[in-house]
Amino acid sequence: MSLQSLFTWARSAAAAPVLMIFGATLISFSGVFVKLADVSPTISGFYRVLIGGLLLLLLAILRGQRLWNGPAVFGLTIFCGIFFALDLYVWHRSIHFVGPGVATILANFQVFFLGAVGVLFLKEVVTLRLLAAAPLAVAGLFLIFGIEWRTLTETYKTGVFFGVCAAGFYSAYTLSLRALQSKEQALSPMATLAFVSLVTALCLAAAGWAEGRSFAIGNAKTLFSLLALGIFSQVLGWVVIATALPRLRASLAGLLLLLQPLLAFVWDVVFFHRPAGLINVVGVAVTLTAIYLGSTGRNPAKERTPKLSRAEAKGR
Numbered sequence: 001m002s003l004q005s006l007f008t009w010a011r012s013a014a015a016a017p018v019l020m021i022f023g024a025t026l027i028s029f030s031g032v033f034v035k036l037a038d039v040s041p042t043i044s045g046f047y048r049v050l051i052g053g054l055l056l057l058l059l060a061i062l063r064g065q066r067l068w069n070g071p072a073v074f075g076l077t078i079f080c081g082i083f084f085a086l087d088l089y090v091w092h093r094s095i096h097f098v099g100p101g102v103a104t105i106l107a108n109f110q111v112f113f114l115g116a117v118g119v120l121f122l123k124e125v126v127t128l129r130l131l132a133a134a135p136l137a138v139a140g141l142f143l144i145f146g147i148e149w150r151t152l153t154e155t156y157k158t159g160v161f162f163g164v165c166a167a168g169f170y171s172a173y174t175l176s177l178r179a180l181q182s183k184e185q186a187l188s189p190m191a192t193l194a195f196v197s198l199v200t201a202l203c204l205a206a207a208g209w210a211e212g213r214s215f216a217i218g219n220a221k222t223l224f225s226l227l228a229l230g231i232f233s234q235v236l237g238w239v240v241i242a243t244a245l246p247r248l249r250a251s252l253a254g255l256l257l258l259l260q261p262l263l264a265f266v267w268d269v270v271f272f273h274r275p276a277g278l279i280n281v282v283g284v285a286v287t288l289t290a291i292y293l294g295s296t297g298r299n300p301a302k303e304r305t306p307k308l309s310r311a312e313a314k315g316r
Helices: 003-010 013-028 030-036 041-062 071-098 100-107 110-121 128-146 154-181 189-211 220-247 250-257 259-272 278-296 310-314
Strands: none
Touching: 013 030, 013 220, 013 250, 013 259, 030 041, 030 071, 030 100, 030 220, 030 259, 041 071, 041 189, 041 220, 071 100, 071 154, 071 189, 100 128, 100 154, 100 259, 100 278, 110 128, 110 154, 110 278, 128 278, 154 189, 189 220, 220 250, 250 259, 250 278, 259 278
16 A cells, blocks of 8 residues: 555544544553653653644644734633643653553543533533443442542552542633634644643743753653653654544544543553452443543533533544
8 A cells, every 4th residue: 555545544533533533542552651760750751742742833833823813812822731730740640650551530620520521511411321421430440449448558549539620620721722712813723732831841840840850861661651651642642632533423432532532441451460350340331431421421512612522522
């Protein structure tokens, strides 16, 4: 197959599910790269968005996209970057405390925060799927670690708390990003995410400096992990998912994107030897089912602002 034929195929409807699976698989390694890098959670987040932001900016320049559209757009971009920095700050710590699998599953609970905002403020209709998702999620979390909660360390419990906080901050980031992209004078999605990533990098650099962290990359494993985090998680995974998303039914896209938290849990077991008994596995299955119901159970018919894309909601 020639390169031109490959590009033509990638733009076809038949390629969309394959691209979505590929993108979700790429992003599923995010927690693994964070865990492998021998730097603090703040510094791994900094390099992730710095590398990703510079690559996205380069792509936007090469494609001739506009890079400035006034102070109002830039001000909202700063707002988005702050929320994304808060998300990465707590999520990367959750990864270190509870492992990539559980941290990623908890972060995907942002669908419930978004559902609550949609119902309470955007006048969305409460669907049966959304109503069923919440108790299923609670039951799934209980099976994952609730039964053993009293025996868990304080560090692990803190990691669970950080994971839930990450879901909340990512929801705020997603909503502010949607508001930014809904503006008539908004930049292209690529240019927007480039500048949001660079603002996030500045915030995390300031946090790392305040914590007295070193920005040095001490070994080849850390260098590879940070490059992979920036290139695959922050850029390539997002571009592939964004390419496939418009050509997929919402229900199928939501289902395929569940590969990300599912594979993150698998990588946690395979690479970091996380114990996974039958009850834990059932809990993961129940929780992912709840996330799927929550992500596909929103009724946007009553929304007053443009519908949020799942690329924004799931792009970790």
